Amino acid sequence: MKIGVLGAGAFGTALAVALAREGQEVGLWARDPDQAARLQTERRNERRLPGVDLPETVSVSAEIASVAQAEILLLAVPMQQMAGLLIQHRAALDGRALIGCAKGIDLASGRGPTQIIGEACPKAVPAILTGPSFAADIARGLPTALTLACGDDARGEELQGALSTPVLRLYRTSDTVGAELGGALKNVVAIAAGVVMGAGLGDSARAALMTRGFAEMNRLALALGARAETLSGLSGFGDLVLTCTSTQSRNFRFGHALGKGEAFDPSTTVEGAATAKAVSQLAKKRGIDMPIANMVGALVDRNITVAEAVSTLLARPLRKE
Numbered sequence: 001m002k003i004g005v006l007g008a009g010a011f012g013t014a015l016a017v018a019l020a021r022e023g024q025e026v027g028l029w030a031r032d033p034d035q036a037a038r039l040q041t042e043r044r045n046e047r048r049l050p051g052v053d054l055p056e057t058v059s060v061s062a063e064i065a066s067v068a069q070a071e072i073l074l075l076a077v078p079m080q081q082m083a084g085l086l087i088q089h090r091a092a093l094d095g096r097a098l099i100g101c102a103k104g105i106d107l108a109s110g111r112g113p114t115q116i117i118g119e120a121c122p123k124a125v126p127a128i129l130t131g132p133s134f135a136a137d138i139a140r141g142l143p144t145a146l147t148l149a150c151g152d153d154a155r156g157e158e159l160q161g162a163l164s165t166p167v168l169r170l171y172r173t174s175d176t177v178g179a180e181l182g183g184a185l186k187n188v189v190a191i192a193a194g195v196v197m198g199a200g201l202g203d204s205a206r207a208a209l210m211t212r213g214f215a216e217m218n219r220l221a222l223a224l225g226a227r228a229e230t231l232s233g234l235s236g237f238g239d240l241v242l243t244c245t246s247t248q249s250r251n252f253r254f255g256h257a258l259g260k261g262e263a264f265d266p267s268t269t270v271e272g273a274a275t276a277k278a279v280s281q282l283a284k285k286r287g288i289d290m291p292i293a294n295m296v297g298a299l300v301d302r303n304i305t306v307a308e309a310v311s312t313l314l315a316r317p318l319r320k321e
């Protein structure tokens with residue numbers, strides 16, 4: 001089955017490499033014609049995925065219409081760009097199996113990837129691929145387990161089969177809400193974990209933060225219709241552990257810089273920054289308590305200092321676990 005990957009950043013390139021290595025024919029779309037031409041001739045994406053060669057079965061193009069002819073399309077662009085991309089290229093994309101790979105909530109609409117896909121492309125089959133997986137690990141062929149969520153379970157099963165490889169193991173669910181909220185919310189908690197470590201508060205504080213962050217993730221996700229077991233799976237708990245404990249995570253590193261009072265490269269994709277604000281808005285509307293997400297949103301906007309954020313969290317009333 002031919003696969004198209006839209007977005008030639010770290011994750012899109014890594015997925016293209018992993019699938020092509022198994023003999024799949026993969027079209028990779030880069031919106032910038034110069035970048036597409038460079039990737040096609042140099043066979044490397046040194047900026048986003050250094051040191052990894054593109055297999056011969058990956059063809060790179062800046063023409064979305066040709067890549068969009070594939071049976072399965074993976075959308076590997078940042079969350080805040082996804083709605084615009086789908087609307088701009090609706091004619092080429094509607095009616096296809098569109099698998100969102102972004103981990104976030106759209107700040108303008110409060111929606112996650114599958115809802116954004118469904119609204120922009122009503123005839124598409126929306127799905128999401130998420131779970132603990134650094135692009136660099138996938139590209140190196142290291143073993144990785146992911147969650148593929150599709151509301152139509154029969155289509156989900158087809159996609160699971162088409163996108164699994166011996167080292168890329170996809171588990172399947174029909175709980176798209178849980179899968180996308182797990183991936184989005186863990187990025188917010190990963191920023192907070194980075195802040196804790198950057199500010200020198202220690203491993204015990206990070207463990208406490210992760211645990212209370214997980215409680216917060218569940219609170220919002222269950223209120224929005226997610227299943228608890230999805231949040232306890234790869235897309236929630238699994239990815240929370242990965243991103244809160246690894247310096248490979250950009251969200252963690254961004255938080256670490258905040259905690260240390262250091263600058264951070266603004267061109268780096270940090271999904272949890274906008275998503276913290278989107279989450280705070282969603283939670284506020286529903287009267288759900290999300291103290292960690294609120295703090296991360298305030299820190300990102302520089303409305304509060306790290307010291308104030310920590311003392312506010314520690315001063316909350318004592319309560320039952």
Ligand SMILES: NC(=O)C1=CN([C@@H]2O[C@H](COP(=O)(O)OP(=O)(O)OC[C@H]3O[C@@H](n4cnc5c(N)ncnc54)[C@H](O)[C@@H]3O)[C@@H](O)[C@H]2O)C=CC1
Nearest residue numbers: 007008009010011012031077078081102103133134135269
């Ligand atoms: N890098 C990783 O390890 C993983 C990333 N993800 C998710 O994948 C998504 C993308 O992340 P990365 O690839 O890592 O980011 P990245 O920053 O490496 O690449 C993003 C790419 O999207 C392109 N892009 C941005 N707006 C676009 C638009 N409107 N049209 C076309 N292309 C556009 C950029 O040019 C860039 O090539 C994020 O939501 C991230 O959370 C998920 C799992 C792992």
Ligand SMILES: O=C(CO)COP(=O)(O)O
Nearest residue numbers: 131132133134249250251
């Ligand atoms: O989602 C990821 C790993 O599962 C990648 O995390 P970062 O976006 O924080 O680098």
